[in-house]
Amino acid sequence: MPLTHVLLHQAVLAVRHLISTGVQPQNIQVVGDSAGANLALALMSHLLHPVPEIPQLFLSSPLRGVYLMSPWVALGGPYTGSIITNDPNDIIGPGCIENWGGLVLASIKDKPSMKPYVERILMSGGDAEVLSDSILRFADQIAPHHSSLSFVMESYGVHNDHYFDFLLRAKPGKGELTPVIVAWLAEGFES
Numbered sequence: 001m002p003l004t005h006v007l008l009h010q011a012v013l014a015v016r017h018l019i020s021t022g023v024q025p026q027n028i029q030v031v032g033d034s035a036g037a038n039l040a041l042a043l044m045s046h047l048l049h050p051v052p053e054i055p056q057l058f059l060s061s062p063l064r065g066v067y068l069m070s071p072w073v074a075l076g077g078p079y080t081g082s083i084i085t086n087d088p089n090d091i092i093g094p095g096c097i098e099n100w101g102g103l104v105l106a107s108i109k110d111k112p113s114m115k116p117y118v119e120r121i122l123m124s125g126g127d128a129e130v131l132s133d134s135i136l137r138f139a140d141q142i143a144p145h146h147s148s149l150s151f152v153m154e155s156y157g158v159h160n161d162h163y164f165d166f167l168l169r170a171k172p173g174k175g176e177l178t179p180v181i182v183a184w185l186a187e188g189f190e191s
Helices: 003-020 035-048 094-105 132-145 163-168 178-190
Strands: 029-033 063-069 118-126 149-154
Touching: 003 035, 029 035, 029 178, 035 063, 063 178, 118 132, 118 178, 132 149
Parallel strands: 029 063, 063 118, 118 149
Antiparallel strands: none
């Protein structure tokens, strides 16, 4: 089984386990950062286009939300725009994209589609990260198909920037994006 299938298989089993313990889908919020956001998208795609080698996931209601943090949606070249401009500033770069993305691209057979199997989507990125152009394009592609998409591009943010609010600051939550994420997740559990 290809690595991409192993990870998707584990994600499906994790959600199935939550549901089997009595958690309703409308009380589940999926969060993925970078390649993890890609995995969250693969989970959504699997609902629409089941992969034969992976158990199906049946939902009695939509998932409460999906947060795509700095989604790594462009796994290969061409290396232009933000990938070149932001390379000196970000924690990942073209070499990382080429090496890791190539492993995934080798096993992809078709493009995923979006269908509202989820009530809400939050997507974020940083305008100083190498993936910013592809994140913006992806948000533009999703927006017409999912009216509940909330999108935030953090000023001067690098890849997974708000993690540094917790890693480098004595008092987390002072960045531009962290309070938005916390409020969005809390709102999902309150309504």
